Each structure stands twice: as C-alpha cells, then as structure tokens.
Amino acid sequence: MAASVPLRVASYNIHGCVGTDGCFDPARVQRLIDRIDADILALQEVETDHHGDDVLGCYRQSPDWQVISGPTLLREQGQYGNALITRLPVLDYHLIDLSVGGFEARSAIRAVLGYPGCRLEVMATHLGLSPAERREQVRTLLGVLQTGTGEVDASILLGDFNEWFLWGRPLRWLHRHFGSRGATPATFPSRYPLFRLDRIWVSPPARLTGVRTLRTSRARRASDHLPVIGEVHI
Template sequence: MRLTLATYNIHGCVGLDGRYDPGRIVEVLRELDADIVALQEVDSPGHHGLELLWRLAHEVKLTPIAGPTLLERKGHYGNAVLTRCSPADVRLMDLSQPGREPRGAIDMEIACNGERLQVIATHLGLRPWERRLQVEELLKRFSRRHCVLMGDLNEWFLWGRPLRWIKRIFGHAPALRTFPSAVPIFALDRIWVRPPATLLRMEVHKTPRSRQASDHLPLKAAVEW
C-alpha cells in the first residue's frame, strides 16, 4: 500500500496579500494530489455551517471529515481531513486547556486497499505547557502498528519535550521548514509515520501558488507499507 500524505494550515483561506480566496487553496490541494490531507484553520466566515470544507472537498473530489473546535452562529472553525480512502471510524478529541483557544484532533481509522491505518490530525496550542499536555493525550491514543500523526504542532523548539516524547513512539522524522510561507524559518507542520521505515520521502510543497495562498506551506510525504 502506497499513500501520499499532506498537512496544510490554510489560514482561513487568507493569503499573504490579505485576500480571502478559497480558489487558491483548491489549486494548491490539486497540486498536492494527496490521498489524505490534514487541514488546519478551516474557517467559514459569515455562514452557519461548514460550507468551506464542503466546497474544498467537492472541488478536489475527496471525502471530508470535519473536526471543528469553535462552533458559532457566525461560522465554524477548526480542523478537517480530506481523503480518497474510506473512513472507517472517526473520533473527535478535545484538547482544549483552560483560558486558551479551543484545540482538538481528529482520530480516525482509514481503510485503504484492504488495510487499516490510524491517522490523528491536529493543531496544537501556542503555549509550551499547552503542547506538553496535548501531546501526552495524543500519544495515549495510538493503538495500531500502522499509524500517522500530522498537523500544525506549533512547536518552535526542536529540542522541546513534546517532540522528544513523539520520537519515542514514532522515531525520527524530518523537520522541514514551512512557516512563514514567504521565507520559511520554522518547522511547525509535521508528519510522523509508524513504522518509520515506511516513509519513502518528505518534502515541503513550494510553488508560486502555495507561497501566496496561506502563511504556511504544505508538507507532503510518501509512505509505503
């Protein structure tokens, strides 16, 4: 089984020019052509549902899985996954901490070519103490031999405890710079795969469109079991 994975913080479809343009995000998703894409900061301003997610899924012909962390009358906001595989079981995790922006994760089983894969897609908090608590909760959930953790971890410190804990479970994974998209300095967006030997390659998706569409660049990985 060979799959292409990607994680992409779409910044509510607001590009570096300050313009809201879902069409640019659609174009980047088409460039990625991934089997499973974890999305962060999926926003639906001025609406009462998840219209943006459904639009993106329709345009790229992938199945949407919603994981909103803010549910409001003016619109929903949070995480999502787009996939061409078959979602077998989906569980939403609340990783919110008192006094901080609500955070969560999508913990799902995906069926691909007769195999089962556990994928957790997340967007962690900005404070170090938040991330430590959130990573502890996430790592308790992994139960399958074949599994993936991906998303915007907001971890600025490559030597921080959360990353050390993740490496104990998943082993080493490249830390590639994805933020800010114009001149990437920080490896905020990450993909880990278990077993680590199944990772064939990983790369930052740098194109003229991806540099403009969001303040993050997408991260893309090819895996084979």
C-alpha cells in the same frame, strides 16, 4: 488503489484562506489542495462557512473524497478548526478534546481508514501556542496512540504542532514514540520559511519517505504556512 502504490499524505494550515497578500481566496486554496493531490490531507484553521464560502464544499460533494470536520470554535459566520479529507474509506472516527484551561479550544481528529489488506490510524491536529499547553496535548495524543496499538497496521500523525523548540519535550516524546525524528523541512512563514511547525510522523517510521514542501509562488501567497507532503509505503 493498489497496496504497492505509496500513499501521499500532507498537512496544510490554510490560515482561514487568507493569504500573505491579505486576500481571502478559498478558490486559490482549493487549487493548491488539488495540486498537492494527496490521498490523506490534514487541514488546519479551516472556516467551513465564511460569508457563504466553504473551502471544503466541493470535496463534500465529490464521490471521490471523504471529509471529516473537527471544529474547535463556533463563530457567527460558521465553524472553525481542523479537517481531514481522504480518498480512502473512513471506517471509524472521533474527535479528541485537547483543550487546556485558559487557552483557545483545540482538538484532534482520529480516523481509522481502510486500505487493501490493512487498517490505518490517522490523527490530524493543531496544537496550542503555549509550551505548557503543548506538553499536555502531546501527553493526551500519545495516550490515545498507545491505546490503539494492535488495532491498526500503521499510524500516521500529522498537523501543525506549533513547536518552535527543536529539543522541546513534546518533540522529544513524539520522536521517542515513533522511533523517528519526524523529518520535515521548514514551513513557516511561507514567504521565508524558518520554522518546522508542520510535521508528519509514521509508525513504522521507515514507511515515510520523500518529505517536502510545496514551494511555489502561489503557495507562498495562499497562506502563512507551506504544505508539508510525504509518501507512505504500506
């Protein structure tokens, strides 16, 4: 991959492959993932084995993709949580525990990816529903981002941040760190998007352009969130 070509990055909460029509349809989600055609894709609410169906299975078997699972819950039918799939080589990765006592377990995936002439830090996450929970989780994420400064050439943070309040402290802290407002269109609910829950930040911020959602009729049915997509110029 030539370094002059922008990377396409995306985040998509797939809602366990259960669409707004109530149908469980992993194949439909896979078709949307293929349509997004991202070089780096963060997924949330992923069930890695649902009665024998694994939405990530075809990507795990493909030599073109690297798949990192970040389960937060272990259920009888399989694991549930985050995932990161990428066409770039994975140099290193680890999971960051974002769980806050009394709330659902949460985590983030931090990966270092190889790109011609540089190293990219990618963090993919799904934050909690409580404002207090999100404040604690963003503090943890910012601590990790600040620690990694100097080890990488660019940082990308993306996922479902569940932040309904545009001027809430978690968003303000993230805007301040990245030097950007993390521009994104509304992604939730997918049929009539009103809220900017799914976001992409890049440092340096000028490298992120063309942020948009995939607003096809299939995307509106496949999940209660729309995918958010951006171009990153390295």
